Amino acid sequence: MIQVLDLVKSFDGFKALDGLNMTVPDGAIYGLVGPNGAGKSTVLRHITGVWRQDGGDVLVDGERVYENAAVKARIASIPDEFYYFLSASTKDMAGFYRGFYPRFDAARYAALRDVFTTVDEKQSIRRLSKGMQKQAAFWLALCCRPDILVLDEPVDGLDPVMRRQVWGLLMGDVAEHGTTVLVSSHNLRELEDVCDHVGILNHGKVLVERSLSDLQENLVKMQIVFQEKVLPPLPDDMEVLNISQVGRIHTLIIRGSAVEVTNRLAVYAPILMEALPLTLEEIFIYELGGEDYAVRDIVL
Numbered sequence: 001m002i003q004v005l006d007l008v009k010s011f012d013g014f015k016a017l018d019g020l021n022m023t024v025p026d027g028a029i030y031g032l033v034g035p036n037g038a039g040k041s042t043v044l045r046h047i048t049g050v051w052r053q054d055g056g057d058v059l060v061d062g063e064r065v066y067e068n069a070a071v072k073a074r075i076a077s078i079p080d081e082f083y084y085f086l087s088a089s090t091k092d093m094a095g096f097y098r099g100f101y102p103r104f105d106a107a108r109y110a111a112l113r114d115v116f117t118t119v120d121e122k123q124s125i126r127r128l129s130k131g132m133q134k135q136a137a138f139w140l141a142l143c144c145r146p147d148i149l150v151l152d153e154p155v156d157g158l159d160p161v162m163r164r165q166v167w168g169l170l171m172g173d174v175a176e177h178g179t180t181v182l183v184s185s186h187n188l189r190e191l192e193d194v195c196d197h198v199g200i201l202n203h204g205k206v207l208v209e210r211s212l213s214d215l216q217e218n219l220v221k222m223q224i225v226f227q228e229k230v231l232p233p234l235p236d237d238m239e240v241l242n243i244s245q246v247g248r249i250h251t252l253i254i255r256g257s258a259v260e261v262t263n264r265l266a267v268y269a270p271i272l273m274e275a276l277p278l279t280l281e282e283i284f285i286y287e288l289g290g291e292d293y294a295v296r297d298i299v300l
């Protein structure tokens, strides 16, 4: 488990991290979402032990990360800026990682040649295209067999086919080995299909942190058509977060499970009724939008 506790980091008096708290459970795919300058890269650099905090703590399974080689050997990272040795090729870096990561998997390195076919492993990484550099970074990171994989806007620059392949590999590692994946993005939609936990970050703080199952079990989108064009009065204790209407179709966002809400609305004898899942973006908007405009602005 990764615990970030009241983390503070200032640059020339500017608080890039301002008492940031977050918890990433083991085996989670945790999406850290926020606008430019929110502090995503800064917090990730603390979690990977690159930077020392001014205040607070970053713990992995209860141990401090900073200057802790044993903990760092369990973490692989794809940062937003590449840090490979000047003129090092993918193959050179694999040799270096083999010495650092105790579980470096040489057989996997060989097998992944068939996935990253466009990357010339003998070419200097800096001379590869941006997308190929990202592919090389994934190739190397996946071979480290880390317990924790920290990815800073990882799929930027990857084409759609490669994105799918990379996410497939990552999700396979999560399912088979319980790898914890922490991934940052500007865009909730990009993480929609993969994350099971989400933290929304702005101005150096996590505004809200939730697990997807908590959110999804508790909110449903109902599309309903009644004989009459107007919506019948609904029970007082039914928590309706949003109502919209297009023609005769009413769309209601209601708190509760799909089964429970469907049963309660069936009493009104609709002509047509369907319970639909909400997107992650919709969940955040309806769950928090009313009460927290900062969150609403970020996810919209």
Ligand SMILES: Nc1ncnc2c1ncn2[C@@H]1O[C@H](COP(=O)(O)OP(=O)(O)OP(=O)(O)O)[C@@H](O)[C@H]1O
Binding pocket: 011, 016, 034, 035, 036, 037, 038, 039, 040, 041, 042, 043, 080, 186
């Ligand atoms: N080395 C640094 N020196 C000075 N200021 C910095 C440094 N690194 C980050 N900052 C500042 O800290 C704030 C957070 O930056 P950070 O890179 O963490 O944001 P981000 O959420 O990753 O943004 P983006 O989505 O644009 O990558 C910004 O205001 C940035 O200017």
